[in-house]
Amino acid sequence: xxxxxxxxxxxxxxxxxxxxxxxxxxxxxxxxxxxxxxxxxxxxxxxxxxxxxxxxxxxxxxxxxxxxxxxxxxxxxxxxxxxxxxxxxxxxxxxxxxxxxxxxxxxxxxxxxxxxxxxxxxxxxxxxxxxxxxxxxxxxxxxxxxxxxxxxxxxxxxxxxxxxxxxxxxxxxxxxxxxxxxxxxxxxxxxxxxxxxxxxxxxxxxxxxxxxxxxxxxxxxxxxxxxxxxxxxxxxxxxxxxxxxxxxxxxxxxxxxxxxxxxxxxxxxxxxxxxxxxxxxxxxxxxxxxxxxxxxxxxxxxxxxxxxxxxxxxxx
Amino acid sequence: xxxxxxxxxxxxxxxxxxxxxxxxxxxxxxxxxxxxxxxxxxxxxxxxxxxxxxxxxxxxxxxxxxxxxxxxxxxxxxxxxxxxxxxxxxxxxxxxxxxxxxxxxxxxxxxxxxxxxxxxxxxxxxxxxxxxxxxxxxxxxxxxxxxxxxxxxxxxxxxxxxxxxxxxxxxxxxxxxxxxxxxxxxxxxxxxxxxxxxxxxxxxxxxxxxxxxxxxxxxxxxxxxxxxxxxxxxxxxxxxxxxxxxxxxxxxxx
Ligand SMILES: Nc1ncnc2c1ncn2[C@@H]1O[C@H](COP(=O)(O)OP(=O)(O)OP(=O)(O)O)[C@@H](O)[C@H]1O
Ligand SMILES: [Mg+2]
Numbered sequence: 001x002x003x004x005x006x007x008x009x010x011x012x013x014x015x016x017x018x019x020x021x022x023x024x025x026x027x028x029x030x031x032x033x034x035x036x037x038x039x040x041x042x043x044x045x046x047x048x049x050x051x052x053x054x055x056x057x058x059x060x061x062x063x064x065x066x067x068x069x070x071x072x073x074x075x076x077x078x079x080x081x082x083x084x085x086x087x088x089x090x091x092x093x094x095x096x097x098x099x100x101x102x103x104x105x106x107x108x109x110x111x112x113x114x115x116x117x118x119x120x121x122x123x124x125x126x127x128x129x130x131x132x133x134x135x136x137x138x139x140x141x142x143x144x145x146x147x148x149x150x151x152x153x154x155x156x157x158x159x160x161x162x163x164x165x166x167x168x169x170x171x172x173x174x175x176x177x178x179x180x181x182x183x184x185x186x187x188x189x190x191x192x193x194x195x196x197x198x199x200x201x202x203x204x205x206x207x208x209x210x211x212x213x214x215x216x217x218x219x220x221x222x223x224x225x226x227x228x229x230x231x232x233x234x235x236x237x238x239x240x241x242x243x244x245x246x247x248x249x250x251x252x253x254x255x256x257x258x259x260x261x262x263x264x265x266x267x268x269x270x271x272x273x274x275x276x277x278x279x280x281x282x283x284x285x286x287x288x289x290x291x292x293x294x295x296x297x298x299x300x301x302x303x304x305x306x307x308x309x310x311x312x313x314x315x316x
Numbered sequence: 317x318x319x320x321x322x323x324x325x326x327x328x329x330x331x332x333x334x335x336x337x338x339x340x341x342x343x344x345x346x347x348x349x350x351x352x353x354x355x356x357x358x359x360x361x362x363x364x365x366x367x368x369x370x371x372x373x374x375x376x377x378x379x380x381x382x383x384x385x386x387x388x389x390x391x392x393x394x395x396x397x398x399x400x401x402x403x404x405x406x407x408x409x410x411x412x413x414x415x416x417x418x419x420x421x422x423x424x425x426x427x428x429x430x431x432x433x434x435x436x437x438x439x440x441x442x443x444x445x446x447x448x449x450x451x452x453x454x455x456x457x458x459x460x461x462x463x464x465x466x467x468x469x470x471x472x473x474x475x476x477x478x479x480x481x482x483x484x485x486x487x488x489x490x491x492x493x494x495x496x497x498x499x500x501x502x503x504x505x506x507x508x509x510x511x512x513x514x515x516x517x518x519x520x521x522x523x524x525x526x527x528x529x530x531x532x533x534x535x536x537x538x539x540x541x542x543x544x545x546x547x548x549x550x551x552x553x554x555x556x557x558x559x560x561x562x563x564x565x566x567x568x569x570x
Contacts, residue, residue: 195417198368199431199483200407202400209434213421291420291463 060261064252065268073248074269080234080244084169085227091170092177097207099182110178117175123236126168130240132159165237173230180222184215216288224281228274245269321346321487321518322367326376329362336362338542339376344487344520344535349513351529351550352522354539355565360522363539364489367520368409369402381408381486407435409487410480414495416472418464424451424475425460428482436483443482450478454508470501474508481512488512490521526569530554538562 050056064070098110117125133155142149152158159167188211196206238247249266253259322344329337336359344350352360365371367380378385383405387394397405419427428447432438451457454474464472473493480488490509494502506528513519513532523529529536529550536553538546538561546559557563 189417191413191415191417192419194365194370194411194413195419197370197403198406198409198411198413199479200403200435201431202403205434209430210419214419217421288421291422291465 055260056264057258057261060258061264061268064258064262064265067252067265069243069248069252070245070265070269073243073245073266074273076243077231077234077245077269078273080165080169080237080242081227081231083166084173084234085230087166087170088173088177088226088230089181089223091174093181093212095174095178096181096185099178100185114175114178117172118179122168122172122233123239125172126165126237126240129159129164129168130161132164161237161240161242165234165240165242169230169234169237173226176226177223180226181215181219183222184217184219185211187218188214213288214292217285217292220281220285220288224277227277227281231273231277232270319346320344320379321348321381322350322520323379324363324376325378327363327366327373327378328375329359329366329371330374336542337366340539340542340544342537342544342547344518346518347516348534349519349521349532350535350537351533352520352537352539353524353526353529353565353569354545358539359542360539361491364411364491364520364522367487368411368489369406370411380405383408403435407483408485409489410483410485411489412473412476412480412491412493414492416464416469416476416496418472418476418479420464423461423463424456424467427464427475428479431479432482447478447482450481451475453511454478455504468501469497470504473497473505477505477508477512487518487520490519490523492522492524494523494525524569526554526566538565540565 051058095110095113098106099114101107101110136155138151139153139155139158140149140151192210192214193206196210201209234244235246237244238250243251246266249262253262320343322342324340324342327337327340328335340359340363342350352363354360362371366373366378366385369385373386384394385405386397386402388397388401389395418424419430422430425444425447428450429440429443432443432446433440448457448460451460454477456471456474456478459467459471459475464475467475477488477493493509494505497505502525506525509519509521509528510532521528521533533550535547536550537544538553538557538559540561546553546557546562552558553562554566557566
């Protein structure tokens with residue numbers, strides 16, 4: 001305390017010894033503090049109001065939170081998200097690499113795919129896959145112009161509502177992921193290609209070992225957004241009569257008219273899922289940010305700062 | 317018998333309709349150091365990239381270690397090389413770039429062992445031990461676990477040299493290895509290159525460091541506008557240039 005008072009004098013008279021830091025009095029922010037207090041009060045009173053308001057029917061919320069129908073719906077939502085995102089990312093990576101190919105036919109095919117699947121409503125795509133049997137009663141792989149073909153079976157049997165949902169969501173997602181991954185690949189310095197090729201890597205090694213890991217840094221944040229909007233976007237599959245989380249809640253409240261409590265139940269589950277996802281996103285971002293941006297430097301800097309601080313304290 | 321490490325005969329290269337290399341003739345003996353000098357845009361980088369198959373030669377013949385670059389010659393015809401073959405041929409030469417081009421997402425040690433492990437398929441433990449020796453050799457034995465971003469430019473360039481050496485190349489190519497460095501860091505990189513030359517490595521160095529060229533090289537090649545204007549012993553080309561373009565360039569650089 002005493003040192004703090006005599007700080008200006010200390011500064012003038014004794015220059016800091018090399019390696020030793022001068023005590024710092026942090027700048028105060030009275031306005032910032034006042035705003036924070038007001039905001040906290042507003043938030044608390046709002047929360048209190050929600051908690052005590054009888055019309056939210058918290059008892060109903062609690063009783064349905066772990067209802068079997070809701071749990072099954074949540075499970076289906078997770079399944080749809082995980083499968084569609086995985087296929088979307090894998091196919092999107094292939095499309096992104098195709099799009100950047102020097103072969104004009106390959107890149108045009110990718111461009112056309114992206115153009116089509118981003119340009120038509122997802123709802124239309126889902127209904128299209130669901131009704132594919134009307135267009136193609138039998139699914140078969142074969143050569144054009146009546147060559148031999150491998151018949152897989154009737155479309156009605158092969159494409160179940162769940163299959164149609166997965167197909168629709170995955171193929172649509174791939175188009176978005178392709179653009180995100182292309183942006184990521186484009187963000188990698190051109191010198192990296194020279195360096196990798198100069199070391200004798202072929203195109204596939206170059207992509208897998210050098211370019212894509214660096215692209216990840218740029219790809220991850222928008223991909224996190226994609227996963228979260230996919231999680232909530234899966235609710236669209238209710239048009240195919242698939243009982244995902246939201247649809248399950250809707251079925252229940254259409255019977256008991258407890259609309260708000262059941263929507264709260266669904267929202268709580270969505271919130272839990274997005275929280276878990278954000279947690280993993282942060283971890284992944286840290287993992288792929290290694291060696292990049294300010295991450296290691298910032299650690300270094302904050303370490304020195306805290307060292308300085310503790311030193312100051314000991315001086316005091 | 318052709319014993320040169322690099323032999324260029326009328327090498328030509330165009331980008332679009334502009335011809336950048338207009339018939340380069342050059343010989344680099346095994347174990348020798350060749351310095352390429354010349355004004356900006358004269359095609360030095362392009363020629364170096366041709367040697368390492370990073371650019372395709374359009375006409376003429378370029379032999380590296382007695383292998384024709386980019387093509388296979390059979391029955392008097394040239395066949396373009398497949399990608400895998402090209403990748404394989406690139407292992408003959410190690411390349412060091414002006415802007416280091418280290419892999420930023422890997423630690424120093426990972427940068428060095430990457431290609432020997434994943435391209436040559438050698439056991440990681442063996443390669444790691446060698447990498448450590450290389451790091452010691454470039455004076456950075458204690459920085460193996462740092463990321464490139466945490467190092468100075470001079471340190472990064474020395475790592476880049478170690479990374480290229482880890483592939484055991486028979487030829488080292490340097491493209492202005494010190495141009496992106498602060499002046500006080502140039503010396504440490506040149507020292508590593510000097511010791512490499514003393515150890516008998518064949519080197520082709522594009523550089524503006526005429527002191528280095530004079531001291532270390534066996535041959536200095538002056539290029540301008542896509543042709544070799546003058547070449548010979550450093551004392552001759554740098555000390556007593558015959559061609560007026562060489563004289564003009566040297567008077568500007570010195
Ligand atoms: N990939 C490319 N596409 C089109 N033009 C190129 C390409 N690479 C190089 N050039 C052109 O070729 C010419 C020679 O370039 P190069 O990099 O070989 O010169 P340099 O002698 O290395 O010059 P500097 O000293 O500036 O590095 C330049 O005019 C450059 O613009
Ligand atoms: Mg150059």
